[in-house]
Amino acid sequence: MIEVKWDLLDPEIISRQPTINIGVIGQAGCGKSTFMKAICERAQLERIVTMNLAFANAKIYKCENDECPPPLCYKAYGSGKEDSPLCELVGFQNCRMKLLRHVSFVECPDDLNILMPMLITSVPSIQGVLLLIDANERFPQKQTSDFLAALKAVGLNHIIILQTKVDSIKESIAMDRLEAIKKFIKRRIVGEAPVLSVSAKCKYNIEDVCEYIVKNIPLPQHLVKRPCVSIFRSIDISKPAPEIGETKGVVFCGSLRRVNQMIEIGPGIVDKDENGEIKCTPIYSKIVSLYSEQNELQYAVPAGGLIWIGTTLDPTLTNADSLFGQVLGEVQFLPRLFCKIAVGVQMLEERTKLGRGEIVKLNIHSSSIVARVCQASGEGGIVRLKVKSPVCMMQERFAISRNVENQWRLIAIGYMRGGTTVDGEKIYPPHIRRLGWNL
Numbered sequence: 001m002i003e004v005k006w007d008l009l010d011p012e013i014i015s016r017q018p019t020i021n022i023g024v025i026g027q028a029g030c031g032k033s034t035f036m037k038a039i040c041e042r043a044q045l046e047r048i049v050t051m052n053l054a055f056a057n058a059k060i061y062k063c064e065n066d067e068c069p070p071p072l073c074y075k076a077y078g079s080g081k082e083d084s085p086l087c088e089l090v091g092f093q094n095c096r097m098k099l100l101r102h103v104s105f106v107e108c109p110d111d112l113n114i115l116m117p118m119l120i121t122s123v124p125s126i127q128g129v130l131l132l133i134d135a136n137e138r139f140p141q142k143q144t145s146d147f148l149a150a151l152k153a154v155g156l157n158h159i160i161i162l163q164t165k166v167d168s169i170k171e172s173i174a175m176d177r178l179e180a181i182k183k184f185i186k187r188r189i190v191g192e193a194p195v196l197s198v199s200a201k202c203k204y205n206i207e208d209v210c211e212y213i214v215k216n217i218p219l220p221q222h223l224v225k226r227p228c229v230s231i232f233r234s235i236d237i238s239k240p241a242p243e244i245g246e247t248k249g250v251v252f253c254g255s256l257r258r259v260n261q262m263i264e265i266g267p268g269i270v271d272k273d274e275n276g277e278i279k280c281t282p283i284y285s286k287i288v289s290l291y292s293e294q295n296e297l298q299y300a301v302p303a304g305g306l307i308w309i310g311t312t313l314d315p316t317l318t319n320a321d322s323l324f325g326q327v328l329g330e331v332q333f334l335p336r337l338f339c340k341i342a343v344g345v346q347m348l349e350e351r352t353k354l355g356r357g358e359i360v361k362l363n364i365h366s367s368s369i370v371a372r373v374c375q376a377s378g379e380g381g382i383v384r385l386k387v388k389s390p391v392c393m394m395q396e397r398f399a400i401s402r403n404v405e406n407q408w409r410l411i412a413i414g415y416m417r418g419g420t421t422v423d424g425e426k427i428y429p430p431h432i433r434r435l436g437w438n439l
Contacts, residue, residue, distance in 0.1 A: 006301050006303065008020075008219045008220065008301070008303055009100075009219075011083060011099065013301055014059075014099055014101070014102040015083050015099065015102070016292060016295045016296075016297050017102065017292040017295065017297060017300055017301065017304075017305050017307065018057050018079075018102045018103055018104035018292065018303075018304040018305030019101075019102055019219060019220070019301060019303040019304050019305075020101060020102070020103050020104070020127050020128075020217065020219055020220065020303065020304045021103075021104050021106055021125055021126050021127055021304045021305070022103055022104070022105055022106065022126070022127065022128045022129065022130060022213065022217060023105075023106050023108050023119075023122075023126050023128070023129045023130070023156075024036060024105050024106065024107045024108060024129075024130045024132065025108045025110075025115065025129060025130070025131055025132070025147055026110065026131060026132030026133065026134075026144070026147070026164075027110050027134070027141060027143040027144060027147075028110045029134065030110075030132040030133060030134040030164055030165075031132060031134065031164040031165055031200055032107050032110075032132055033045060033054065033107060034200040034201060035130075035132060035162070035164065035198070035200040036054070036056045036105050036107055037056070037200070038200040038201075038203055038206060039058050039076045039105070039200075039206055039209065039210075040056035040057060040058040040076070040078055040079070040105060041058070041076075041077055041078040042056045042078060045107065046293075046306065053106060053107065053108065053109070053118075053232075054106070054107035055104060055105070055106055055107070055305075055306045056104075056105050056107075057078070057079035057102065057103065057104050057105070057292065057293055057305060058076045058077065058078065058079065058102075058103050058105065059076065059077050059078070059079060059081050059099055059101070059102050059103075060074065060075070060076050060099075060100050060101040060102075060103060060210045060213060060214060061074070061075050061076075061077065061085065061097035061098060061099055061100060062074050062075075062097060062098055062100055062214070063075075063087040063089065063092055063095050063096075063097050063098075064095055064096050064097065064098050065087070065092050065095040067092075068087060068089060068092045068095065070211060071207040071208045071210070071211040072089050072207055073087075073089070073207075074207045074210040074211045074214070075087075075088065075097060075207065075210065076206060076207075076209075076210050079102070079292065079293045079294070079295060080293070080294055080295065083099050084096045084097065084098070084099070085097050100214050101213065101214055102304075102305075103213065103304075104304050104305035104306060105130075106126070110143070112143070112146050112147070112150065113401075113407065113408065113409060113410060115147070115150065116150050116154075116399065116410045117363035117399030117401065117410055118363070119150060119151070119154045119156070120154055120363070120397060120398065120399040120410075120413055121363055121364065121365055121366075121397070121398055121399060125304075126156065127158060127217055127218060127219070127220060127304075128156075128158035128159065128160070128213070128216070128217030129151060129156050129158070129159050129160070130159075130160050130162055130209075131144075131147060131148070131151070131159060131160070131161050131162065132162050132164050133161065133162065133163050133164065133181060134164055134165055135163050135164060135165050135166045135168070135169055135173075135174050135177055135178075135197070136165055136168060136169055138177070139177055139180050139181050139184065140181075140184055148185075153348075158216060158217045158218065159193045160193065160194050160196065160209070160212050160213070160216065160217075161181060161185060161193055161194065161195040161196070162195075162196055162197075162198050162209065163177065163178050163181060163195065163196065163197045163198065164198055164199070164200065165199065165201075166197045166198065166199050166204070167199040167201060167202050167204065174197060178195065178197055181195050182195050194212050194216065196208050196209060196212065219303075220303050220304065228327050228328065228329035228330075228333070228334060228335060228392075229302070229327070229328050229329065230325065230326075230327055230328075230365035230366040230367070231265070231323050231324055231325065231326050231327070231328055231366070232306070232324070232366055233321060233324060234318040234321055234322070234323040234324060235318065235321070258287065258290075258298065258299035258300070259287055259288065259289060259290055259297075259298050259299070260286065260287060260288075261286070261287045261330065262284065262285075262286055262287075262330070262331045263284070263285055263286070263287060263309075263311070263328055263329065263330065263331065264282050264283070264284055264328070264329060264330070264331045264332070264333075264334050265282065265283040265284075265285070265323065265326050265327070265328050266280070266282050266283075266326060266327050266329075266334045266335075266337060266392045267280040267282075267326065267337055267389070267390045267391075267392055267422075268280055268281050268282040268283040268326070269281040269283065269317075270389055270390060278339060278389075278390060278422055279422075280337055280390050280422050282334070283313065283317065283323075284331065285311040285312055285313040286311060286312050287309055287310065287311060288310045288311060288312055289308075289309075289310030290307055290308070290309060290310070291307070291308040291310070292305055292306070292307055292308075309328070324366070324367070325365070325366050325367025325368075326367075326392070327365065327392040334392060335392050335393050336392075336393065336419075336421050336427070337390045337391070337392055337421055337422045337423075338387070338390065338391055338393055338419040338420065338421055338422070339386065339387060339390050339419075339420055339421070339422050340374065340384060340385065340386050340387070340419055340420040341371075341384070341385050341387065341391070341393070341416060341417075341418070341419035341420075342382060342383075342384050342385075342416075342417045342418040342419055342428055342432050343382070343383050343384070343385055343400075343414040343415065343416065343417060344381060344382055344414070344415040344417050345381040345382070345383055345400065345412045345413075345414055345415075346381065346412060346413045346414075346415070347381070347411065347412045348410065348411055348412055348413070349411060352411060353376070353381075354373050354376055354383050354400075354412070355373065355376060356373055356374070356375060356376050357372065357373060358372070358373045358402070359371070359372055359373075359403065360372075360373065360385070360400050360401060360402055361400070361401040361402075361403075361408050362385070362387070362391075362398055362399070362400060362401075362414065363398055363399040363400075363401070364391055364393070364398045365398075367391075369387050369388060369389060369391055370387070370388045371385040371386060371387045371388065372385065372386050372388075373385060374386050375435075375437050377435050377437075382417065382432060382435065384437060390422050393416055393419070396415055396416045397413060397414070397415055397416075398413075398414050398416075399412075399413060399414070400412040400413070400414045417429060417432060418432055
């Protein structure tokens with residue numbers, strides 16, 4: 001992949017689409033959705049049911065008058081707000097505000113078995129995390145401790161801790177629990193992560209959160225020239241029973257480059273030939289529109305946010321969201337399709353390993369794929385997996401889960417080391433070939 005430099009503070013870019021992704025996590029009932037609706041000024045969130053995710057965008061501004069006191073000089077609005085609104089603070093109503101960030105907030109699932117695989121595969125695209133802790137509950141709760149340990153394990157270092165619902169308890173109790181959170185964070189997990197008290201319902205301290213986001217969570221540094229993206233959702237936007245020539249095609253959730261660009265989707269249509277061998281037929285189409293929420297785009301920077309991609313694709317190909325998890329990219333620049341992969345395995349529990357013949361689940365980008373362990377080696381924790389359906393590998397790291405008592409439990413992090421393509425080409429480095437496996 002070729003890296004390219006974008007100015008993610010360019011008003012032309014951040015005016016139309018988010019350029020930074022921030023995860024919002026916390027246990028059930030801690031106020032994640034209420035907080036996102038408050039900071040993004042949204043009545044409803046954009047939900048991707050297949051991934052247990054919700055999205056909402058917000059613009060963060062700062063008053064251009066240096067005398068406007070912080071943090072009240074910061075303000076968050078919805079994604080459709082104008083670029084230079086007037087400051088609302090009394091005494092500064094004639095001053096303009098400057099757009100500093102356009103943020104995509106991602107509400108993550110509260111089930112750790114779903115959250116961890118998602119974090120492992122999404123870390124390159126998430127620049128920071130807001131961890132919400134309910135002020136009504138004693139701290140630390142086990143689930144909150146698990147979340148903190150998970151963030152440390154996957155290397156997410158830009159974290160802001162929010163004590164929520166402070167409007168529902170006495171101030172003295174809220175202050176005591178806030179101090180307990182600060183001591184716990186400093187001593188055990190994240191070190192210098194800022195801890196703030198907020199009330200999403202009363203919009204209390206939202207300005208503080210905006211200031212800390214701008215000052216503590218950096219913008220993405222490494223963007224690729226020809227990005228490949230995972231399809232989160234595919235829907236038909238044509239009217240029921242359209243006349244010939246009236247179909248509008250398919251809209252995808254993902255992120256790509258520009259209108260009128262030709263695209264390729266892989267694996268595409270998966271079938272078997274007369275010999276029983278897997279056959280993959282790529283799908284080709286054209287981008288006819290790009291949207292970030294209600295903002296229409298002519299091009300999209302591969303930096304952040306959920307982009308709706310309108311295409312000319314036949315809607316019958318998306319029945320039951322069938323293209324979910326597939327990879328979309330520029331024609332002839334999709335990653336290779338593999339039916340078998342060699343994986344370096346980092347087990348998350350001591351004294352455990354993968355055995356030959358074991359069935360596991362792989363979380364690769366947005367999709368979940370079942371695989372069987374064909375061969376295993378004790379040297380460097382290398383295993384060879386046969387996937388149930390061809391996989392378009394566009395990232396090196398993914399999550400591996402094991403079925404324990406009819407539930408998938410995360411047990412390892414996998415690192416792509418080579419594989420056999422659907423065309424039969426064997427792509428393995430020398431240290432795997434030396435293992436003597438029948439590749």
